[in-house]
Amino acid sequence: MKTIFISIPWFVPAFKAGGPIQSIANMVNELNEGYQFYIYTSNTDLHGLPIAVAVTNEWVEYNAYTKVWYANKKDRSQNLVEQVKLLRPDSLYIVGLFDWHFNIVPLLYAECADKVLSVRGMLHPGALSQKAIKKKVFIQGLKWMKADKKYRFHATDKTEAGYINNIFGEEARVMVAGNFPRLFPEQGFARKAGGSLKLISIGIISPMKNYLLVIQALQQASGNVQYDIYGPVKEPRYWEECLEAIKRLPSNVKVFYHPELPSHKVLHKLQGQQVFILPSKSENYGHAIVEALSAGLPVITSDTVPWLGLEEARAGLNVNLEEES
Structure with missing residues (x-):
């Protein structure tokens, strides 16, 4: 069984931070054979709002093959590094680019031979135009860390793979794998009345x-x-x-x-x-x-x-x- 350690700023029951939460939840719900997931996340939602979790700073069961660590702010980075060292995962899957505790710290300090950086749309030109100065600093830091040579990148489609190569060069190792959707049964929606x-x-x-x-x-x-x-x-x-x-x-x-x-x-x-x-x-x-x-x-x-x-x-x-x- 392959062990995957996932570092993500927010996870279920958080929902306000949007798509990445749903993407990871769908993934660990669908990949139910041959994998053991450990999700390291915060005990908050967007803007630091608290979420309803009974236990923090220890592993709790999410499903039969997934455990979640809801980290308090204190010692958040230190605990992440320690847990990666203890678990010795096959892969460290890092969701996002611009969060210090959940993106930069595991890249710099966690010990794992296979680190995968999932950019989750953050390198799209439209996304980079928002808070551009901060993001340029982080990207320059990743280049200084030689991210193109040390890590693998996950793109959800060929277009995103192109954005990664545009920034980190053609030598960057990019895997393309789509998201796991949550599909609803077709509904009977309201008919449109004239006017x-x-x-x-x-x-x-x-x-x-x-x-x-x-x-x-x-x-x-x-x-x-x-x-x-x-x-x-x-x-x-x-x-x-x-x-x-x-x-x-x-x-x-x-x-x-x-x-x-x-x-x-x-x-x-x-x-x-x-x-x-x-x-x-x-x-x-x-x-x-x-x-x-x-x-x-x-x-x-x-x-x-x-x-x-x-x-x-x-x-x-x-x-x-x-x-x-």
Whole structure:
């Protein structure tokens, strides 16, 4: 049996940090033969919000072949390094690039011959444009560490592999393996009545998700529109811009914001809606998009996500962001 040690800033029951949590949860739920997983994570959700876990700073069972260590802030890095040394995993799988405790520390100090760096969309040009100075510093540090020679990289598709090679060079060792989706059974969604529309978005509130573009577009709506937004605010200043734009919407457009949506409630919230909309500037995978499509809900998104050809498949629409901006 192969032992995999996973270092990730947040994990279930955390959910506000978005896709990587769902990606790893899906992976350890599906790969149930021949692997033993140890997931080292924080005892918080996004922005340091506490999560409901009974035990911290020791291994607890997640499923038959997965254990999780919910680390307190104190000695977080030291405990990670010690646990890797004790467990001697076959591979150390590091989720993300820019977190000190869960990305940089295991790269620098943990003892494992096979370290795999999963970039999870963080090298997409759109993602790099956010908080660019900090990210440039971290990337230069990785280059100084000779990451292209010491570690393997995990890309979820060929496009992401190209982003890795663009930054770390063609000699970087890149594995391409797609995400494990969570698929819903097809649902019977609400029929669209003439002159009305029900929209839903699920995702972190940040410029990357492009909520402001949707809100501004709704200023031109002539029929009755209900728009439900689900997701924690990651960028408060951006959300303030969105709120100002919402104030300028005509009376026929109603926007309802819901700050939290745990993973197990997603399907319930999709039911009764008519269109899922999320024109992201970039997506490493787009779990919410996949889940909406799998449940049979039409999707409007951008042409910079992995899920293209929606119009041809009669499943939705990919919009060109440059034309819409």
